[in-house]
Amino acid sequence: MEKNLLDTVDELRRMSEAELANVAEDGLTSRLRAQAGHARDKYRGLRPSNLGAFLADSEFIRYPTRLVLEFGEMGTHQFAHPEPDIRNPGGVMLYLRPILGKHPDYLVRAVSYMIPVINFGKIISDDHCLIYGAALLGLDVGAYYDAICELADFVGAEPAEHPAPVNPSQNPSTPTCGHNCHCAGQST
Numbered sequence: 001m002e003k004n005l006l007d008t009v010d011e012l013r014r015m016s017e018a019e020l021a022n023v024a025e026d027g028l029t030s031r032l033r034a035q036a037g038h039a040r041d042k043y044r045g046l047r048p049s050n051l052g053a054f055l056a057d058s059e060f061i062r063y064p065t066r067l068v069l070e071f072g073e074m075g076t077h078q079f080a081h082p083e084p085d086i087r088n089p090g091g092v093m094l095y096l097r098p099i100l101g102k103h104p105d106y107l108v109r110a111v112s113y114m115i116p117v118i119n120f121g122k123i124i125s126d127d128h129c130l131i132y133g134a135a136l137l138g139l140d141v142g143a144y145y146d147a148i149c150e151l152a153d154f155v156g157a158e159p160a161e162h163p164a165p166v167n168p169s170q171n172p173s174t175p176t177c178g179h180n181c182h183c184a185g186q187s188t
Helices: 005-014 017-043 048-055 098-102 104-123 126-137 141-155
Strands: 065-068 080-084 092-096
Touching: 017 048, 017 104, 017 126, 048 065, 048 104, 065 104, 080 104, 092 098, 092 104, 098 104, 098 141, 104 126, 104 141, 126 141
Parallel strands: 065 092
Antiparallel strands: 080 092
16 A cells, blocks of 8 residues: 555654655665666666767766866876866766776776766765666676776775775775775775
8 A cells, every 4th residue: 555645744754864864865875776777777788888878868867978088176096076067068077087098998987986976966975886886887886896996996096094994895885986085096
């Protein structure tokens, strides 16, 4: 039996801020997983050969996004960083470490990690990027975490202030490499 919408609204009004935050987090996480799974199904996996089509697909990318193989305003601990597109108002430039241009598989990993940041902005954490990227590439979160740390090591991202988690596969909510990075450049 479906719940009455008014009952749901009343339940939400009685929740504490922490409970509301959990409901919102669960909803965002579910949305990210579903969107990534749908994209993986539509594109039969994200690869260098279909990356351009994926980035142009407004079903999955909220803002027109172009890849820029330059450092831009990227921190030394990052491998990618989105900024407003100065040539296309309303669009995004995803700055990527220049070396990624010669390594398309690493480029795909970097882009897969950054899509939640492009789509949702500052509310996105490293956890969200891990969840989305893993689902998009059809990996479990631990394997994807390892792939992102390998990417960070490859591009020479400097370690951030915080150490890498002891076991990311058991704690997928631990921050990782890239946006707001906490372990980029750490050996795994």
